[in-house]
Amino acid sequence: MIVRYQHPYAAFRQFDRTFNREFERLVRRGFGRAAAQPSLRADVYTEGPDAVITAAVPGIAPEDVTVTLEGRRLSVTAERREREAAEGDRYLVRGLTAGTFRREFTVPEGTEAAQVSAEVADGLLTVRVANAVKPAPQAQAIEVKGAQPVIEAETAEARDGDE
DSSP, rough: OOOOOOOOOOOHHHHHHHHHHHHHHHHHHHHHGGSSOOOOEEEEEEEEEEEEEEEEEETOOGEEEEEEEEETEEEEEEEEEOOOOOOOOOOOOOOSSEEEEEEEEOOOTTTGGGGGGEEEEETTEEEETTTTOOOOOOOOOOOOOOOOOOOOOOOOHHHHOOO
16 A cells, blocks of 8 residues: 655645636736736845845846835835837747836834935845844843731631630
């Protein structure tokens, strides 16, 4: 007899992938391609006291990237333009999606625009928020005082006297 192990959640993972693909297809069909706006893929991490966002923007020029700060919301928008094909040229495969890509991040309260810098190099957008990471508070020991327990108990002599 052959025993085959299948992870208990494998069916759910497959369902999730299929559902997402079908949902995007239906949205595009019903509302057009612009309705399903693709999101920028990004990593968010810390370097010392700075928060750093690195987003993939392959084939997008620095002038087509916009970074704005409004309150606690940091918005990154990038636009990849359609390549203009010369007469007689045709695509064999289209894998680079043209359009506008957008992603929003929440920054700490009180972040100023002067703390934010952005740079595009080698297809990556790096946004640095200076001094965004506050040091974790140190645990402080609190003295715990003890009190003598109050015990109210009748003594045998007191009971004998009541009788």
